[in-house]
Amino acid sequence: MTLKAAYEKGIRQLEQSGIAEYELDAWYLLEHVTGITWALYLLDSKKELDAAQETSYSALLEKRTHRIPLQHLTGVQEFMGLDFQVNEHVLIPRQDTEILVETALEILKDIWQSYEEKTPKMNVLDMCTGSGCIVLSILKLFGHPLSGIGVDISGNALETARKNAENLNLEAVFLQSDLFERVEGQFSMLISNPPYIRSAQIQTLQKEVKEYEPVMALDGGEDGLHFYRKIIQECRQYLISGGYLLFEIGYDQASEVAKLMWNAGFRSIAVKKDLAGLDRVVSGRYDDRIEAR
Ligand code: GLN
Numbered sequence: 039m040t041l042k043a044a045y046e047k048g049i050r051q052l053e054q055s056g057i058a059e060y061e062l063d064a065w066y067l068l069e070h071v072t073g074i075t076w077a078l079y080l081l082d083s084k085k086e087l088d089a090a091q092e093t094s095y096s097a098l099l100e101k102r103t104h105r106i107p108l109q110h111l112t113g114v115q116e117f118m119g120l121d122f123q124v125n126e127h128v129l130i131p132r133q134d135t136e137i138l139v140e141t142a143l144e145i146l147k148d149i150w151q152s153y154e155e156k157t158p159k160m161n162v163l164d165m166c167t168g169s170g171c172i173v174l175s176i177l178k179l180f181g182h183p184l185s186g187i188g189v190d191i192s193g194n195a196l197e198t199a200r201k202n203a204e205n206l207n208l209e210a211v212f213l214q215s216d217l218f219e220r221v222e223g224q225f226s227m228l229i230s231n232p233p234y235i236r237s238a239q240i241q242t243l244q245k246e247v248k249e250y251e252p253v254m255a256l257d258g259g260e261d262g263l264h265f266y267r268k269i270i271q272e273c274r275q276y277l278i279s280g281g282y283l284l285f286e287i288g289y290d291q292a293s294e295v296a297k298l299m300w301n302a303g304f305r306s307i308a309v310k311k312d313l314a315g316l317d318r319v320v321s322g323r324y325d326d327r328i329e330a331r
Contacts, residue, residue, distance in 0.1 A: 039092055042083035044068060048099050055103035063108050064099070070112045071095045105245040118175035122202050127194035129255040131171040134312045135231050138286045138319050139175050141310055142229050145282050145321065149226055150182055152280075161185045163276065165217065165230035165269055168255055170199030170210065172229055177208050186210045189221060192254065217265075218272045224281070228273050231286035232265030234258040263294060270298045279326035284319065292317035303328035 039047075048064030057063055068074065071091050087095065098111050109115045109130045115122050117131035118139055124130050142162070149160065160182075164173035167188030177186045188210055190196050196212045203210045215221055235256045240248055247256070258264050266285060273283060283304060287295050292309045299307055304322030312318035 039087050040084045041068070041072065041074065041079055041087065044087055044092065044095055045079075045083075048095065051099050052102060057102060057105075059108075063102055066108055066112060067098045067102065068095060071098065105249065107246045107250050110250060115169075115171075117171045118179060120171075120175055120178060120206060122169050122171050122174075123198060123205065124169055125198060126250060127192060127252060128169040128198050129231075129251055131169060134318055135172065135286055137310055137312050138229065138231060138284060139172055139179075141319050141321060142172075142176055142227060142284055143179060145284070146176070146180055146184070146227060149280070149282070157183055159183075159185075160226040161187070161223075162227040162229060163221065163225045164188045165228060166190060166232045166255070166265065167199055167212065168195050168231075170202045170212065172231060173210055174199070174202055174206055174208055176229075177210060178206055187221075187225075188212045189215050189217070191216050192252070195252075195255075217268055218276060221276060223276070224278045225276055226278060227282045227284065228269070228277060229284045230265070230269060232258065232269065234262050234265065234286075234288045234291065236260065236262040258288075262288060262291060263298075266291070266295050266298055270295075270302045274302065274324065274326070274330065277324040279324060281324050282321055283324060284321040286318060287320055289316035289318070292320055295320045296322075301331045303330045 045064060045068050049061050052060035052064050071094050101111055109124050113123060115124050115131050118136055122131055162176055167173055167190045170188050173186040173188045177184060188199050193214055196214055199212050213220060233256050235258055237257050237260055240257060285295060296307050299322045304324055307322040309317050310319040
C-alpha cells in the first residue's frame with residue numbers, strides 16, 4: 039500500500055468512527071509508524087509501506103477508533119516546544135497549561151531581577167506534577183540557574199516524570215508525597231495544575247479522557263476545589279516571603295480560588311486568560327507579614 043492510500047484509508051476509518059480530528063490523527067499515526075515527515079510525504083506519497091508498517095498502522099487506527107488517546111498510541115505529547123513521554127499514568131499535557139508555564143517564567147524573571155546578587159538561589163515546586171511537564175519546561179526555558187521539585191502521590195507518574203527529565207537532560211527532584219506531607223524547605227514559587235473537575239462532571243467528559251486518562255489527575259472533589267483549598271491552606275510555610283503561588287484553574291473557578299488566596303494572605307492576585315478567552319491561571323504573591331484569615 040502506498041503512503042497516500044494508507045493515509046486516505048486512515049482518514050476514512052477515523053472519520054467514520056467519529057473521531058473529531060480524524061485527518062490530523064490519521065497523519066500523526068502514519069508519521070509515527072513510518073517516520074515520514076510531511077515534506078517527504080508531499081514529495082513521494084507513492085512510496086510503499088512495508089508489511090510491518092502496514093500492520094502496525096492498521097492496528098493503531100483500530101485502537102484509535104476505540105477512543106484510546108492519540109498520545110497513548112504515539113507515546114508523546116509536545117508541550118512548550120518539548121517532547122514529553124506520556125502514558126495511562128499521567129495527564130496528557132494540555133496546550134492551556136502553556137499559559138501557566140509562560141506566566142511562571144515571567145514572574146520568575148521578575149523575581150530574578152529583583153535580587154541584588156548576580157546569581158540568586160531560586161527554586162520552584164510543582165505540586166501534582168504528573169508527567170513533569172510544568173517543572174521540566176520551566177527548568178528548560180528559564181535561562182538562569184533554578185532548581186525544581188515535582189511532587190505527586192503516584193509513583194507511576196513520578197517514574198514517567200523522571201524519564202522525561204532524563205530525555206530532556208534536566209536535573210529535577212521528583213518526590214512521592216500526598217501534597218506537602220513529605221515536602222521540606224521553602225520555595226520561590228509553588229506552581230500547580232491540580233485535579234479540578236467536579237466529581238459529577240467526570241462522566242460528561244469525552245471518552246478519551248474519562249476512560250483512558252487517570253481519574254486521579256482529573257477529579258477535584260464535589261465542587262472541584264478540593265486541591266486548591268488544601269494547597270492554599272498548607273502552602274504558607276513552604277514559600278519564602280515574596281514568593282509566588284500559581285495555579286491553573288477551570289474556566290469558572292477564578293473568583294473562588296482568588297478569594298481563598300486572599301484569605302490566606304496572598305496579594306497582587308492576578309487572573310490570566312487562555313487563548314479561548316477563558317480564565318485559566320491565578321497567581322498571587324505571598325507576604326509573611328499578612329496574617330491568614
Ligand atoms: N501537572 C501535570 C500537568 O499539568 C498534571 C496535572 C494533573 O495531573 N492534574 O499536565
